[in-house]
C-alpha cells in the first residue's frame with residue numbers, strides 16, 4: 001500500500017553472485033529480519049529492494065550480506081541507495097529475463113561441510129551418496145552446457161528429480177533451492193565399477209575399488225573435470241607401474257590425502273599452505289618434503305598434495321590414507337572425460353558414473369609464496385572466475401585472445417570483465433588443438449560473445465596465429481614478453497599511462513626482430529614497450545633439441561665464456577663425446593644455431609654444469625626445477641656479471657661457477673649463489689630504470705618466476721631498495737597468462753585517447769580491420 005510510512009533501500013551487488021545460491025540467501029536473510037521487497041538477477045550481479053515499516057538503516061542486513069554470503073559468491077562491489085517505500089507485503093525472488101544478464105558461472109567447488117555431514121549420517125537419505133551437493137557446493141563449470149544456468153542446460157538434464165529432491169529444489173528456504181545438480185540415490189547419478197579390459201561391470205562399487213587399490217591395482221576414477229589415474233601412493237610397485245603406463249619416468253605425480261594430518265606426515269605445511277589445501281577450490285599445493293615417498297617426485301624437494309574434493313573422493317578415501325591422483329591423459333594430450341577416449345589402456349579398473357562431464361578441466365596446481373598463491377596451473381576451482389578490468393580501459397566490444405602455443409589458455413572480454421579458460425596444454429599436439437577449438441566454441445556461446453577483434457602472438461607459425469587469421473575480423477598481434485607484463489598490469493588494475501619495469505623471464509618467445517627472446521627487461525605501459533635491457537644472445541645449437549638437452553646450452557655458455565679452450569667438467573661424462581664434438585663444431589661454425597636471449601636456457605646450462613640435470617629432460621623445466629630444489633637457504637653470496645650496451649653478459653658468472661665446481665663447492669651453495677646473482681641482476685637493472693625513467697614499480701613475470709627461490713629473493717632485494725613489486729596472483733606467471741595480456745593490449749588499442757565515445761571506438765575497429773598483419 002503506497003503512501004504508508006516506512007524506510008526502503010535499493011542495493012546492487014556486483015560480482016559472481018548468480019547461480020551460487022545468492023538470491024535464496026538474500027531471501028532467507030530478508031525473511032529472518034522481517035523485511036519486505038524483492039531480489040533479482042541483473043547483468044553482473046543482483047539487485048535488492050528492501051522495505052521496512054519502521055525507521056531503519058538496514059545496517060544489520062548489509063553486514064550479514066558481506067559476512068555470511070554463500071561460499072561460492074565473490075562480491076566485487078556493493079552500492080546502496082535510498083529508495084521510496086511502497087508498502088510491499090512480501091519478499092520475493094523475481095524471475096530474470098534472459099537477455100538482461102551476462103551471467104558469471106561459478107567454478108566447480110568441493111563438497112561443503114553441511115553436505116559432508118549429511119553424507120556421513122546413517123539416517124540421512126543421502127548417506128554415503130557420492131553425488132550429494134547443494135547451492136554452496138558441487139559441480140558447476142564442468143557440467144554447464146549453455147546458459148541461463150538451469151538444470152535443463154547442464155549434464156544433469158537426463159535425471160528426473162524425485163518428489164523429495166524437487167521439494168528441496170523449489171523451496172526458497174531450503175539450502176538446495178535451485179541447486180541445479182541436486183540429486184539423491186533414488187533419482188540421481190550412480191557409480192559403476194568396470195573391469196577395464198572387458199568394460200564389464202563388477203559388484204562392490206566404491207568399497208571394492210578401495211580394496212583393489214590396496215591390492216596394488218591402477219584405477220581410473222571419474223572426477224569433476226576428467227578422470228584421474230589412481231593407485232596406492234605408498235605401494236612403490238604400483239607407482240612404478242603407473243609411470244610405465246603413463247610413459248612418465250620422472251615427472252612428479254600428484255597425491256590426494258585423506259586429511260591434513262596425513263599430508264603433515266610427509267610434508268611441511270605452513271599456515272597459508274594449510275588454508276590453500278583446505279579452501280573449497282581444492283588445488284594441488286606443492287609442499288616441501290618432510291618424508292620422501294618413493295617414485296612420486298624424484299630429484300625434487302617438493303611433492304604436490306590435494307585433499308578430496310568430490311563426495312566420491314571422500315568415500316574412496318574413507319579407509320585409505322594416500323593415493324596418487326594424476327590426470328588421465330596419454331602423453332601431452334588433454335585429460336580424458338569419457339570412458340571411450342582410451343582410458344581402458346591406462347588402468348586395470350574404472351570407477352565411473354553416469355553424470356557426463358561437459359567441459360574438461362585439470363586440477364589447479366600452486367605454490368604459496370609470501371602468503372599468496374603462485375599458480376603453476378590454473379584450472380579446476382578457479383575457472384571461469386572473471387577478472388575485472390580498470391574502468392579507463394572498458395570497451396563496448398567483445399574481444400577474443402588466443403594466447404601463445406605452449407601452456408595455452410584463451411581469454412574473452414565483455415562488459416568490463418576478462419574470462420580466461422582453463423589450461424589447455426601445448427597446441428602443437430593435435431588433440432590439444434581440438435580442445436582449444438572446443439573451448440573457444442563453448443565459452444563464446446556460454447558468455448554470448450561475438451568477438452569484434454582477435455588477438456594473437458607475433459609468431460607467424462603458431463597455430464593460434466593462423467587460427468586468428470582465418471577468423472576474418474580485425475587481428476592484433478602482441479609480442480610475447482610484453483603480453484606477460486600486460487597480464488600483470490591488468491590483473492592489478494595498474495593505472496593507464498604509468499610506466500613500469502617489466503622483468504619478463506622465460507624459455508622462449510618470438511621477438512620483434514624475429515629472434516628468440518626470453519631474458520627481457522621492458523620499460524612498458526599499456527600502450528607499448530621499449531626493450532630496455534636483455535640477456536646477451538647465446539647460440540642455441542640444434543634448435544628444439546637444445547631446449548630438451550641442457551648439455552648443449554651448457555656447451556654454448558662455456559664456449560662463450562672461454563672460447564675454444566673450454567675446461568673439462570665431470571657433468572659432460574654422461575654425454576657421448578662424438579655428440580659433444582659435433583655440437584662444438586655447430587657453435588663454432590654457426591650451423592643450425594640461432595641466437596637466444598632466454599633465461600630458461602641459462603638455468604638449463606647452470607643445472608647441467610652443476611651435475612644436476614639429466615642428459616635429456618623428460619618434461620619442461622626439469623633441469624631448472626632440480627637446480628632450484630638444490631639451493632641452500634640463507635646464503636648471501638653471489639657471482640659477478642656485466643651489463644653493457646643494454647645487454648647482460650653471464651660470462652663472468654659461468655667462469656665463477658666452473659671455478660666453484662672445480663674447487664668442490666657444494667651444489668647447494670652454487671645453486672643459491674646463482675639464484676642470488678639473478679636477483680641482483682634484476683635490482684641493478686631496476687636501479688637503472690629508476691635513474692633514467694623515474695620508475696618505481698617492477699613487474700616479475702614469465703615462467704621463470706614459478707621458481708619460488710628466485711621470486712622470493714628478487715622481491716626481497718627489490719623491496720629493500722624501495723621498489724614496488726607486482727607479480728601475478730590470480731594467474732600463472734607462465735604462458736597461461738599470455739591471453740590475458742593480449743586482451744589488455746586490444747583494450748588499449750580500442751581506446752580512443754581523445755574521446756571514449758562509442759562511435760569513435762567503432763571507427764578505431766574499422767581502421768584496424770584494414771591493417772596488415774604485423775609481420776616483424
Ligand SMILES: [Zn+2]
Pocket residue numbers: 111112113114115116132133134135136137138
Ligand atoms: Zn553442499
Ligand SMILES: [Zn+2]
Pocket residue numbers: 161162163164165166183184185186187188
Ligand atoms: Zn532425489
